[in-house]
Amino acid sequence: MSSPIDLVRADLRDFAGYRSARSDKLDGDVWLNANESAWPNSADASARVRRYPEPQPEALRERLAALYGCRADEVIAGRGSDEAIDLLVRAFCVPGQGAIVTTPPTFGMYAVSARLHGARVVEAPLVDEGASFRCDADAIEACVLGSGATLVFLCSPGNPTGEIVPFDVVRDIATRLEGRAIVVVDEAYQEFASTASALTLLPSMRNVVVLRTLSKAHALAGARLGVAIGDAELIALLRRCQAPYPLPQPCVDLVLRALDTDSLATTRANAAVATRERGRLAAALEGAAGVRRVYVSSANFLLVRFDDAQAAFQRLLTAGVVVRDVRAQPGLGDALRITIGSAEQNDRVIAALAEAVPA
Numbered sequence: 523m524s525s526p527i528d529l530v531r532a533d534l535r536d537f538a539g540y541r542s543a544r545s546d547k548l549d550g551d552v553w554l555n556a557n558e559s560a561w562p563n564s565a566d567a568s569a570r571v572r573r574y575p576e577p578q579p580e581a582l583r584e585r586l587a588a589l590y591g592c593r594a595d596e597v598i599a600g601r602g603s604d605e606a607i608d609l610l611v612r613a614f615c616v617p618g619q620g621a622i623v624t625t626p627p628t629f630g631m632y633a634v635s636a637r638l639h640g641a642r643v644v645e646a647p648l649v650d651e652g653a654s655f656r657c658d659a660d661a662i663e664a665c666v667l668g669s670g671a672t673l674v675f676l677c678s679p680g681n682p683t684g685e686i687v688p689f690d691v692v693r694d695i696a697t698r699l700e701g702r703a704i705v706v707v708d709e710a711y712q713e714f715a716s717t718a719s720a721l722t723l724l725p726s727m728r729n730v731v732v733l734r735t736l737s738k739a740h741a742l743a744g745a746r747l748g749v750a751i752g753d754a755e756l757i758a759l760l761r762r763c764q765a766p767y768p769l770p771q772p773c774v775d776l777v778l779r780a781l782d783t784d785s786l787a788t789t790r791a792n793a794a795v796a797t798r799e800r801g802r803l804a805a806a807l808e809g810a811a812g813v814r815r816v817y818v819s820s821a822n823f824l825l826v827r828f829d830d831a832q833a834a835f836q837r838l839l840t841a842g843v844v845v846r847d848v849r850a851q852p853g854l855g856d857a858l859r860i861t862i863g864s865a866e867q868n869d870r871v872i873a874a875l876a877e878a879v880p881a
């Protein structure tokens with residue numbers, strides 16, 4: 523099995539990154555090496571923020587490793603999974619030459635990061651099979667072979683489709699692309715799914731990287747904390763490519779509290795409610811006039827096709843409910859994406875869409 527480092531940009535393989543004041547493990551009780559203020563800001567009740575934060579606090583990495591069932595040296599934490607996507611593109615694509623493969627309709631940030639970096643985006647669209655979307659392993663393999671792409675972004679559960687890429691398909695793609703490309707499995711919504719995470723592939727498949735985030739089920743979108751999990755050597759390389767102080771101290775403190783036993787129990791209970799509400803909302807919408815299709819979802823949203831998506835969007839807006847218009851995405855010209863809310867919020871969606879369509 524080849525090392526994923528072989529796929530890293532040749533000019534970055536031995537890149538050491540920025541040496542911050544935190545890089546040298548020195549000991550002392552008077553710290554005058556980083557030009558920090560000697561006095562805390564009067565607004566800073568913790569009096570801790572005057573210091574630059576640990577780049578990757580050990581306690582945080584241990585907690586995240588326990589949460590995701592991996593080793594601490596297999597995790598890198600950053601400013602949301604958005605940063606992890608960006609780091610992967612920067613590490614694996616030569617600017618102006620490299621390429622990534624995406625499977626539209628899918629999350630927009632893969633293409634945005636690639637474009638900003640001057641990397642080509644090659645598309646292996648999900649196959650629309652009427653009732654569901656299928657990830658096309660043959661097309662993905664052909665795209666990689668044809669373009670020399672070093673990264674494949676799979677989104678499972680998919681945004682905006684809500685559908686799982688079956689575990690066997692992820693394994694098949696990663697096996698076929700061994701030595702050619704890293705397969706990134708973005709599991710932003712895995713907490714709402716009942717199928718196995720691609721994390722279980724990790725010990726055996728060194729070219730798989732899994733993205734997880736605290737932005738969705740953990741209700742911490744504003745704290746910006748997401749992770750990439752993968753081969754320890756690869757993670758160490760990504761850390762060298764990362765900004766010197768990516769994790770703000772107040773966010774780290776909040777995240778550590780959010781990952782204690784009590785908070786995790788609440789998080790899991792809320793995810794269970796969202797999952798239940800997803801079933802109720804789907805059933806209600808399936809019977810509503812003007813609804814063409816409600817896709818089976820393993821995430822905290824539903825993708826819904828309408829006879830007249832514009833009218834449905836307007837009716838919801840008139841009722842004060844804002845949903846995501848995804849009509850610009852390929853093959854989704856009649857679709858809206860509706861996030862699962864509280865029971866009361868979902869009732870507002872049902873009421874707005876159940877109202878008789880004006881003749």
Ligand SMILES: *Cc1c(COP(=O)(O)O)cnc(C)c1O
Nearest residue numbers: 602603604629681710735737748
């Ligand atoms: C919401 C979302 C994310 C989360 O991004 P963060 O930067 O962690 O907030 C990642 N991937 C997908 C597919 C998403 O929908």
